[in-house]
Amino acid sequence: MKKKALRIGIWVLATLAIVSYFYWIFPVWGIPFNSQRHGNPPLTPPWALECWLWEDDVNTSDYVDELLAGYKENDIPVRTIILDSPWSLRYNDFEIDTSLYKKPVQWFKNLQDNDYRVVLWMTSMVDSYSKDTYIKDSKDWHQEAMDNGFLVKSYNPNKWWKGEGGFIDYTNDKAMDWWRGLQQNVFDLGIDGWKLDGTATLFWSQLGPIPIFYKRTSKGIMTTRTYMDHYYRDEYKHGLTQNPEFVTLSRSMDRGFHPEGFSPIDASPVNWVGDQEHKWVTDEMILEEGDEKVDIALKGIQGFESAIKSILKSAKLGYNIVGSDVAGFSGKTIPPRLYMRWTQFSTFCGLFMNGGHGERRLWKRTGEELEVIRKFSWLHTELVPYMYHYVVTSHNGGRKLQTPLKHGKYQYMFGDDFLVAPIYMDSKKRAITLPKGQWRYFFDDNERIDGEVDIEREFPMDEFPVFIKEGAIVPMDIKRSYTGLGNEDSEGFTTILVYPKNENSFVYYHTDTEGKTTISYESKAGSLKLSLEGTKFSHILRIHSNSGPQSVTLDGKLLEQEVFWNYNDQDHKLLIKNGIGYGKGVYEIKY
Numbered sequence: 001m002k003k004k005a006l007r008i009g010i011w012v013l014a015t016l017a018i019v020s021y022f023y024w025i026f027p028v029w030g031i032p033f034n035s036q037r038h039g040n041p042p043l044t045p046p047w048a049l050e051c052w053l054w055e056d057d058v059n060t061s062d063y064v065d066e067l068l069a070g071y072k073e074n075d076i077p078v079r080t081i082i083l084d085s086p087w088s089l090r091y092n093d094f095e096i097d098t099s100l101y102k103k104p105v106q107w108f109k110n111l112q113d114n115d116y117r118v119v120l121w122m123t124s125m126v127d128s129y130s131k132d133t134y135i136k137d138s139k140d141w142h143q144e145a146m147d148n149g150f151l152v153k154s155y156n157p158n159k160w161w162k163g164e165g166g167f168i169d170y171t172n173d174k175a176m177d178w179w180r181g182l183q184q185n186v187f188d189l190g191i192d193g194w195k196l197d198g199t200a201t202l203f204w205s206q207l208g209p210i211p212i213f214y215k216r217t218s219k220g221i222m223t224t225r226t227y228m229d230h231y232y233r234d235e236y237k238h239g240l241t242q243n244p245e246f247v248t249l250s251r252s253m254d255r256g257f258h259p260e261g262f263s264p265i266d267a268s269p270v271n272w273v274g275d276q277e278h279k280w281v282t283d284e285m286i287l288e289e290g291d292e293k294v295d296i297a298l299k300g301i302q303g304f305e306s307a308i309k310s311i312l313k314s315a316k317l318g319y320n321i322v323g324s325d326v327a328g329f330s331g332k333t334i335p336p337r338l339y340m341r342w343t344q345f346s347t348f349c350g351l352f353m354n355g356g357h358g359e360r361r362l363w364k365r366t367g368e369e370l371e372v373i374r375k376f377s378w379l380h381t382e383l384v385p386y387m388y389h390y391v392v393t394s395h396n397g398g399r400k401l402q403t404p405l406k407h408g409k410y411q412y413m414f415g416d417d418f419l420v421a422p423i424y425m426d427s428k429k430r431a432i433t434l435p436k437g438q439w440r441y442f443f444d445d446n447e448r449i450d451g452e453v454d455i456e457r458e459f460p461m462d463e464f465p466v467f468i469k470e471g472a473i474v475p476m477d478i479k480r481s482y483t484g485l486g487n488e489d490s491e492g493f494t495t496i497l498v499y500p501k502n503e504n505s506f507v508y509y510h511t512d513t514e515g516k517t518t519i520s521y522e523s524k525a526g527s528l529k530l531s532l533e534g535t536k537f538s539h540i541l542r543i544h545s546n547s548g549p550q551s552v553t554l555d556g557k558l559l560e561q562e563v564f565w566n567y568n569d570q571d572h573k574l575l576i577k578n579g580i581g582y583g584k585g586v587y588e589i590k591y
Contacts, residue, residue: 027204027213027223029260039266041320041400042236044350044391045245046511047117048193048270049321049384050079051377054355056329059086061101067361068116074363075480076374077381080117082195082249082355087120090135091127091162094182096189097134108189119193119249120186124200124231126150127165128157142166150175152203152227153216160199167203170230171219180238193247193270194239198262200224200231232263249351252314252322261317270351271322273310278331278358279303280338280426304328304342305424308410311349315402315412320394321387322402323351327358334358336365337426337461340372344464345422347380348414350387350401372462375482382483385475385494385511390415392509408433417472418442421465428458430465438470440499445544446572471501473519475508478540490540493577498543500528510535532585541576541587549574551590555583 053067064081071078089095096104111118128142142165145151151166158164169175203224204213213224232250239246250263252271263271281303307324314322326346327339346352354360354377362370390401403413411421411433419439421432437451443463448470449455459465468474474497478486486495494508496519505520515535522529530541548567552559552574559565565576576587 028225028258039264040397041265041318041391041394042267042269043395044269044321045247046384046388046391046513047079047245048247049350049387049391050352050381051077052080052082052119052351052353052355053078053360054082054084054353055360056084056355056357059084059100061104061107068114070361070363074370074374076362077377078116079381080119080192081111082119082121082353084121084195084355085162085197086130086133088133090130090133090138090141091165092122092125092168092182093135093138093141094122094185096186099134104189108191112190117192118190119195119247120191121195121197122235123160123162123197124168125158125160125162125165126168127163129165130163132162136163138165145175145178148174148178149218150178152222154205158202160202167199167215167227169217170227170234171217171222175218176234183238187242190243192243192245193249194235196232196235196248196250196263198251200228201258201262203227228262229264229267233267236267236269252319253310253317261314261319265318265320268319269321271314271319272351272353273307273314273322273324274302275329275356276302276304276307276324278328278334278338280335280424281305304338304345307342308345308422308424312402312404312410312412315400316404318400320391320400320402321350323349323353325356326352326354327356329356331357335426336369339365339369340461341423341464343373343376345420347376347383347464348418348420348466352377352380368461375462376464378480379483382476382478382485382495383474385477385508386415386417388509388511389475389507392507405433405435407435414466417469417474419467419469421467423459423465428460429456430459431456432465432467434467438501439467440470440544442466442468445499468497468499470499471504472497472499473504473506473521474498475506475519477511485542486540493538493540495540495542498530498541500543500545508537510537526591528587528589528591530587530589532582536580536582536585538579539577541574543574543576543589544572545574545589545591546572547591549589549591552576553588554578555586 068078087097087101089097098104101107108118126142126145128139130136130138146166149172150169152169154166157166168179203215204211205215214221236248239248247269249270249272250268252261253273311322311324323346327334327342359365362373387401390399394400401415405411405413408421410424411419414420421430423430433454434449434451439449439451476495476497478490478495479488481487498521500521500523503522505518508517508519510516517532517534517537520531548569552565564578567574
């Protein structure tokens with residue numbers, strides 16, 4: 001009897017495992033697990049590493065113009081503007097609502113003429129009813145698409161947070177011809193990307209109250225996971241046919257929701273995690289820590305700490321250019337200290353995206369916020385050449401931009417050279433664990449700190465816990481004086497931070513994507529030899545040195561002090577400035 005009961009028990013467990021697998025794991029995660037996640041990140045264009053801006057309270061061309069004019073007047077860098085919903089007459093008809101965005105042809109051209117990039121929000125839905133667009137009732141439009149076989153089979157329209165409708169069928173060539181024809185209307189305006197919101201995760205049927213994670217397409221039964229892959233991959237692939245620097249902004253991780261990630265990594269030039277509330281920590285997060293699991297991934301009620309967790313989980317999974325809505329997506333009031341600390345954290349993420357609900361006109365906020373956010377927006381922009389190195393290395397299967405560390409809460413490496421320890425609560429104090437090696441505090445780098453040590457410090461609001469590794473080589477694009485690493489005279493030159501230790505090299509992939517230069521050095525007692533091998537470029541070498549040199553030569557020729565170089569004994573920095581008029585590019589510095 002015992003053996004029979006055991007066999008029955010095993011049979012029941014096996015049956016439950018099989019049913020569970022085909023009901024939940026296979027359609028949502030895929031088989032084998034994460035196989036569709038394999039692949040290296042694409043080459044994110046350098047412009048997408050610069051600062052993004054958007055808002056979700058007004059949504060008009062007049063307000064976008066006011067935002068951009070204000071940011072320009074207050075000297076806050078912006079490269080990309082997102083037009084979130086609603087911008088179309090009804091969702092995903094790709095017809096500009098001219099009551100919101102006036103004279104779109106001229107308006108889009110004006111943005112391009114001023115060197116802005118434009119990304120439009122979209123989803124995979126063809127609506128019968130749209131919640132807050134100019135045309136709300138679209139039953140005829142939806143039915144015509146359904147009758148033509150353009151939509152995934154469904155007995156009733158599917159509900160989503162902006163209305164209800166049907167999923168475009170990516171397996172139907174005629175459906176794609178129709179869909180791409182609609183999109184051409186905005187491609188012709190010269191758009192630079194899509195913000196792909198998460199409707200593909202809702203691709204499932206319902207049997208009474210029970211969700212079934214399959215639907216029928218023109219090519220047969222399809223799983224939720226497969227449809228998600230079509231959505232993210234197909235939209236990115238088609239965008240590249242219209243614009244070789246096209247990007248898609250898509251979700252990577254939202255805490256425990258889709259633990260394998262939303263969009264495929266190889267179709268993820270830029271990712272964000274969301275949505276978060278304008279709070280440090282939320283009640284829902286506290287409940288989750290107490291083992292009462294609450295799935296709040298799509299409800300906009302997470303806090304800052306959740307954004308940090310999700311970004312680091314995304315990085316660990318293999319996503320490369322990841323960020324969050326600075327200060328959070330939802331809520332009416334953004335606490336000033338939260339806005340500043342979230343900005344600082346975003347500075348050391350691949351995506352810096354200042355946007356969502358709440359006041360984003362920084363000149364209408366506190367003076368301290370304006371200064372701090374301006375400083376760190378510029379610092380992120382200055383770091384683009386450094387970040388682009390990791391765009392290339394990750395695309396080639398190597399190092400990614402962010403690497404979570406095992407020791408120290410939420411600590412991670414930003415590239416090979418920066419250790420970042422985000423301030424995740426409303427306090428100026430932060431405990432940090434420095435790993436093996438030698439480090440310098442980035443915002444006051446005169447002191448060298450030996451690693452394998454725990455420290456605790458207070459960080460004023462215009463600084464952040466970032467440490468740079470001794471030996472580092474960091475290319476930067478500096479045009480302003482806010483960060484203290486250069487000034488307006490630095491524009492047109494690539495500034496290279498060097499913290500010599502023994503020997504090191506760094507491949508500088510030029511952000512015009514036209515060349516590369518290997519920057520290397522060898523440091524010995526009394527001398528430093530530094531070489532620039534490859535594409536020539538105008539440069540400023542900013543070398544940390546405890547004393548001023550006796551001589552500096554380039555390709556064997558003596559360089560005159562105060563003409564080509566000078567030494568600042570307060571900052572302990574040797575500055576060498578040169579154009580492209582050099583030969584081999586070999587510097588020798590004698591002490």
